[in-house]
Amino acid sequence: MNSLTLAIRQEAARLLEEKIVDVVIGFEAGTLPLKAQPAFITRKEEAEKLVFNGFCQNNLAAYLTRFPKEKRLGIICRGCESRAVRALVIEHQHDRDKLYLIGVPCTGIIDWRKIERRVGENTLQAREEGDEVIVTTRDGEHRFRRADVLHDSCARCLHPNPVGADIVLGDPLPEGDPERAWAPVLEFEALPPEERYAYFVQETGRCIRCYACREACPMCYCTECFVDHTAPRWTESMITPGGTQAWHIVRAFHQAGRCVSCGACERACPMDIKMTYLVDKLSYDMMQQYGFEVGASDEKQPPFAAFTLDDRNRFVR
Amino acid sequence: MYKILPKADLPRLIEKWMEQATVYAPVRQGDFTKFEPLSDPAQADLYYAANTRYPPKSLFLPQSEVMFRVKGSEFEPTGDEVSSRVVLGIHACDTRALQLLDGVFVDRDYQDPYWARKREQTTLVVLGCANPCETCFCTSVGSGPFDKRGADVMLIDLGNEYVADVRSEKGQVLFDHLPDASQEQIDASRQVQAAAAAKMKKPFETEGLKDKLYNLFESGFWATIQQSCLGCGVCTFLCPTCYCFDIVDEVQRNERVRNWDTCMFRIYSQEASGHNPRPTNTERTRQRIMHKYAYFVDLFNEIGCTGCGRCVRYCPVNLDIRQIIRSAQAWEES
Amino acid sequence: MNHNPYKPIPMRIARTVVETDDQSLKSFELVFERDADREAFFSRYRPGQFCQLSIFGKGEAPFGVASAAWEGDFVRFTINKIGVFTRAIHSMKVGDPIGLRGPLGNWYPIENWKGANIVIIGGGYAFTTLFALTQHLLDPAIRPQYGNLTVIYGAREPGLFLYKKELQTWYERKDINLYQAIDCPADGWCYFVGYVPNVTKEIAPSAENAVAFVCGPPVMIKFTLPVLYELGFPAERIYTSMEKRMKCGIGKCGRCNIGPKYICKDGPIFTFAQLQELPPDL
Numbered sequence: 001m002n003s004l005t006l007a008i009r010q011e012a013a014r015l016l017e018e019k020i021v022d023v024v025i026g027f028e029a030g031t032l033p034l035k036a037q038p039a040f041i042t043r044k045e046e047a048e049k050l051v052f053n054g055f056c057q058n059n060l061a062a063y064l065t066r067f068p069k070e071k072r073l074g075i076i077c078r079g080c081e082s083r084a085v086r087a088l089v090i091e092h093q094h095d096r097d098k099l100y101l102i103g104v105p106c107t108g109i110i111d112w113r114k115i116e117r118r119v120g121e122n123t124l125q126a127r128e129e130g131d132e133v134i135v136t137t138r139d140g141e142h143r144f145r146r147a148d149v150l151h152d153s154c155a156r157c158l159h160p161n162p163v164g165a166d167i168v169l170g171d172p173l174p175e176g177d178p179e180r181a182w183a184p185v186l187e188f189e190a191l192p193p194e195e196r197y198a199y200f201v202q203e204t205g206r207c208i209r210c211y212a213c214r215e216a217c218p219m220c221y222c223t224e225c226f227v228d229h230t231a232p233r234w235t236e237s238m239i240t241p242g243g244t245q246a247w248h249i250v251r252a253f254h255q256a257g258r259c260v261s262c263g264a265c266e267r268a269c270p271m272d273i274k275m276t277y278l279v280d281k282l283s284y285d286m287m288q289q290y291g292f293e294v295g296a297s298d299e300k301q302p303p304f305a306a307f308t309l310d311d312r313n314r315f316v317r
Numbered sequence: 318m319y320k321i322l323p324k325a326d327l328p329r330l331i332e333k334w335m336e337q338a339t340v341y342a343p344v345r346q347g348d349f350t351k352f353e354p355l356s357d358p359a360q361a362d363l364y365y366a367a368n369t370r371y372p373p374k375s376l377f378l379p380q381s382e383v384m385f386r387v388k389g390s391e392f393e394p395t396g397d398e399v400s401s402r403v404v405l406g407i408h409a410c411d412t413r414a415l416q417l418l419d420g421v422f423v424d425r426d427y428q429d430p431y432w433a434r435k436r437e438q439t440t441l442v443v444l445g446c447a448n449p450c451e452t453c454f455c456t457s458v459g460s461g462p463f464d465k466r467g468a469d470v471m472l473i474d475l476g477n478e479y480v481a482d483v484r485s486e487k488g489q490v491l492f493d494h495l496p497d498a499s500q501e502q503i504d505a506s507r508q509v510q511a512a513a514a515a516k517m518k519k520p521f522e523t524e525g526l527k528d529k530l531y532n533l534f535e536s537g538f539w540a541t542i543q544q545s546c547l548g549c550g551v552c553t554f555l556c557p558t559c560y561c562f563d564i565v566d567e568v569q570r571n572e573r574v575r576n577w578d579t580c581m582f583r584i585y586s587q588e589a590s591g592h593n594p595r596p597t598n599t600e601r602t603r604q605r606i607m608h609k610y611a612y613f614v615d616l617f618n619e620i621g622c623t624g625c626g627r628c629v630r631y632c633p634v635n636l637d638i639r640q641i642i643r644s645a646q647a648w649e650e651s
Numbered sequence: 652m653n654h655n656p657y658k659p660i661p662m663r664i665a666r667t668v669v670e671t672d673d674q675s676l677k678s679f680e681l682v683f684e685r686d687a688d689r690e691a692f693f694s695r696y697r698p699g700q701f702c703q704l705s706i707f708g709k710g711e712a713p714f715g716v717a718s719a720a721w722e723g724d725f726v727r728f729t730i731n732k733i734g735v736f737t738r739a740i741h742s743m744k745v746g747d748p749i750g751l752r753g754p755l756g757n758w759y760p761i762e763n764w765k766g767a768n769i770v771i772i773g774g775g776y777a778f779t780t781l782f783a784l785t786q787h788l789l790d791p792a793i794r795p796q797y798g799n800l801t802v803i804y805g806a807r808e809p810g811l812f813l814y815k816k817e818l819q820t821w822y823e824r825k826d827i828n829l830y831q832a833i834d835c836p837a838d839g840w841c842y843f844v845g846y847v848p849n850v851t852k853e854i855a856p857s858a859e860n861a862v863a864f865v866c867g868p869p870v871m872i873k874f875t876l877p878v879l880y881e882l883g884f885p886a887e888r889i890y891t892s893m894e895k896r897m898k899c900g901i902g903k904c905g906r907c908n909i910g911p912k913y914i915c916k917d918g919p920i921f922t923f924a925q926l927q928e929l930p931p932d933l
Binding site: 384385387390391392394421422426427428429430531534535560561562563564565566568573575578580585586587588589590594595600604607608611612613615616 | 654655656657658659661707708709710711712733734735736737748750894895896898899901902903904905906908910911916930931932933
């Protein structure tokens with residue numbers, strides 16, 4: 001067991017024992033070797049179930065809006081989760097004083113698909129050892145460099161350290177390299193429009209509208225999503241371009257200045273659809289145009305949600 | 318009737334079928350396979366490790382299907398254009414699923430003409446699973462990697478050739494001209510089948526399960542197990558036996574269509590009055606599990622799950638149906 | 652192509668009646684565009700069954716039939732303006748085309764209760780198929796096959812009763828006992844005042860050789876059932892009609908189940924004994 005897991009268990013047990021929170025949201029061991037499961041711990045004895053490793057692939061902040069506002073939640077927060085919590089608090093989704101953020105600097109989530117692409121689909125065991133991931137399949141042991149099998153979003157993570165946490169377990173990590181983080185955006189932007197569109201068509205063409213991307217996203221919490229609205233209906237109901245492309249493009253726009261770049265949407269997608277490239281571009285623009293980055297401040301509204309009387313655009317006057 | 322098909326001859330055989338029918342087979346797309354109509358026998362990828370990501374139920378119940386083209390107040394049904402098809406390389410679990418769904422779409426008071434037509438026009442050449450996956454659990458739900466029910470032909474891989482167990486007239490049409498398998502080959506094929514079944518793990522027992530689930534209906538079990546569930550449609554959309562659909566009018570297309578729907582979505586059971594009989598994820602999760610493991614059993618005397626493992630593999634939060642069933646069996650009300 | 656149970660048959664709106672003072676409920680009498688459809692419909696229709704009405708662009712929605720065959724060559728539906736479909740039909744006019752699939756589902760199995768006394772208890776908007784049942788029983792060819800016919804019908808206020816004209820004719824008949832009730836006293840109201848369960852208790856229809864048909868809002872059902880049990884009606888002899896969101900209407904699309912039963916196909920009519928056997932999934 002790694003030392004972080006131990007520290008998380010101790011802290012979770014303390015929070016429950018001292019009745020600081022009603023529930024601790026973390027991870028427990030999964031049923032598949034390359035996965036962990038979100039866990040909801042309400043009794044201190046159960047804190048022993050908690051684990052923390054590179055197989056914890058969900059953004060736990062997605063559960064924040066699934067709890068009633070009066071609940072006091074303890075949440076294990078990596079960089080992206082802490083930024084999502086901040087953004088959600090700014091959007092009045094939970095009171096900050098009812099949250100206890102157990103910060104954990106994050107070395108990135110391991111992408112099980114990258115591993116299975118190489119070793120096939122019958123993983124028997126998997127573990128991390130330092131900078132390596134060691135996977136046992138029916139035909140033996142396979143070793144990977146962690147950096148080679150990180151999820152794309154994690155590989156270009158800018159802020160692995162939690163922000164605004166109540167406690168931070170583990171040592172802070174160096175911040176990410178902006179050049180590397182934004183390189184895919186700039187590369188994609190440099191493509192001719194036809195190629196960009198072709199890529200969009202190709203990716204959305206596989207969409208089955210299961211909305212796993214929406215449900216896994218901490219920032220998608222509308223009571224009624226625009227695609228579920230029936231009077232009027234905003235998109236075609238089918239898996240036609242008028243349905244799937246409309247979904248992906250509008251979803252991306254709704255994330256402008258709100259996406260925390262965790263990549264949970266892509267990890268949740270059962271059809272391996274690439275979608276972060278759309279929102280990453282918007283995040284980049286938010287930075288360039290408004291100097292805004294989600295989670296950088298605990299009070300600044302996202303630019304598209306805020307207005308000021310001295311806005312340089314006329315329409316707000 | 319057992320026939321022998323050297324693997325090297327398969328492309329030629331597919332080509333022959335293609336003269337008469339549309340042949341569907343798993344085709345690799347990036348990291349996964351999906352059943353597609355072949356334009357070239359070489360596209361068929363029968364050696365994919367797991368089950369195709371996208372379930373072949375879509376060949377009979379497409380995710381989006383035009384039911385009617387509407388002209389004025391006239392509803393003109395579609396579907397007549399579907400002609401002869403061969404589905405090659407479908408696994409036993411997915412074949413079994415089609416047979417279970419026949420109970421819903423064909424065998425009851427109302428026949429679904431769209432489903433029925435596609436079923437009638439299709440010959441299923443099943444590929445038995447010599448190497449079931451870690452996430453497979455067909456033997457736990459009353460089936461197995463070489464379950465022949467629903468198969469027109471079952472192919473058993475002997476390495477260099479297939480033994481073809483031809484089980485219907487439709488299957489005979491496709492395999493009649495091939496040489497008979499020798500007794501030795503038939504025996505070898507039986508060994509392959511037994512070895513595959515022996516490899517299967519049995520993650521849970523189904524004895525008493527239905528009654529147990531009914532007893533749990535109002536218990537805290539469902540609220541407990543659903544906590545991590547995100548309420549997306551992955552498990553149900555990828556499921557070979559989930560068949561729920563929505564009927565929608567697409568005015569701009571002048572079409573009445575049906576789309577896969579799922580009991581996991583809030584709006585699925587939302588009524589116009591605002592009342593929702595399944596208002597939270599707890600009731601929705603209960604519906605999903607109960608439908609497969611209790612209601613389906615009551616209706617058809619079969620479990621409505623074929624153990625393909627897709628929901629296990631692709632659930633974004635690793636909410637594992639095998640674990641749910643085990644927990645249900647073990648649950649004691651406190 | 653085989654018979655297509657999803658295909659609506661063409662109908663036309665022949666007459667509309669605003670039923671309630673608040674204009675929220677309207678009856679639509681639909682007539683058949685083709686004789687064969689009419690014959691097929693009436694050869695199968697029994698009171699209690701429902702139809703899927705179909706307006707292209709607004710979709711389909713299920714409604715119980717609110718007329719008896721002898722009333723004429725039309726099929727009546729009484730519709731509350733509540734959602735997308737119902738708002739659309741409320742804005743339609745006499746002569747407008749509309750699609751219909753049906754009759755669907757099972758019916759009030761009165762053929763099993765020949766010679767019995769019939770007790771019908773309805774509340775609010777849910778009186779539609781009970782009205783069809785009552786009308787059916789009043790058919791001169793049918794009425795002699797049954798004993799006493801008692802109808803208890805409650806509404807919040809006088810203006811919210813449906814079928815006011817027909818109810819008046821029932822008062823004039825000797826072969827039906829109608830008891831109307833409103834929740835609170837109102838000017839000019841000369842019938843019962845009180846909630847349906849209390850009124851039922853007061854009227855106390857005999858359970859002897861009797862069968863009850865009860866439809867109404869859940870709260871009415873909840874409190875009327877104990878009254879009926881006390882009067883001696885066992886759950887096997889109390890029928891009701893269920894509702895849930897539906898799409899296909901023929902037991903395929905999956906959404907209207909209560910446990911293993913589909914309201915559209917196995918219902919909508921159930922006895923309370925049957926419902927007690929099902930999980931509480933409402």
